Amino acid sequence: MNAVEIQTHARKLYDAHGTKALAEAAQMVRELEQRGEKKLVEDWRRIQSALQQMRGPNVS
Template identity: 85%
Template sequence: MDAVEIQAHARKLYEAHGAKALAEAAQMVRELEERGDKRLVEDWRRIQSALQLMRGPHVS
């Protein structure tokens, strides 16, 4: 996936799951790792990163 597709997927995931989107992406990474699909694992890790950037820094 290119950067635009990654951002679009992250945005859709966030719209669908809100604060749980990052957990959903992490679950997808685990499932794909178990299946051995390295290409999709990398895409989903990039989606995770995009979601983290969308969330912004953690403020304590």
């Protein structure tokens, strides 16, 4: 996936799952790792990163 596709997918995931989107992405990474889907794992890790950037820094 290119950068635009990653951002689009992250936004759709966030819109669908809200604050649980990051957990959904992490679960997908685990499932893909178990299946040996290395290319898809890389894409989903990039989606995780995009979600973390969208969320911004934690404020206490």
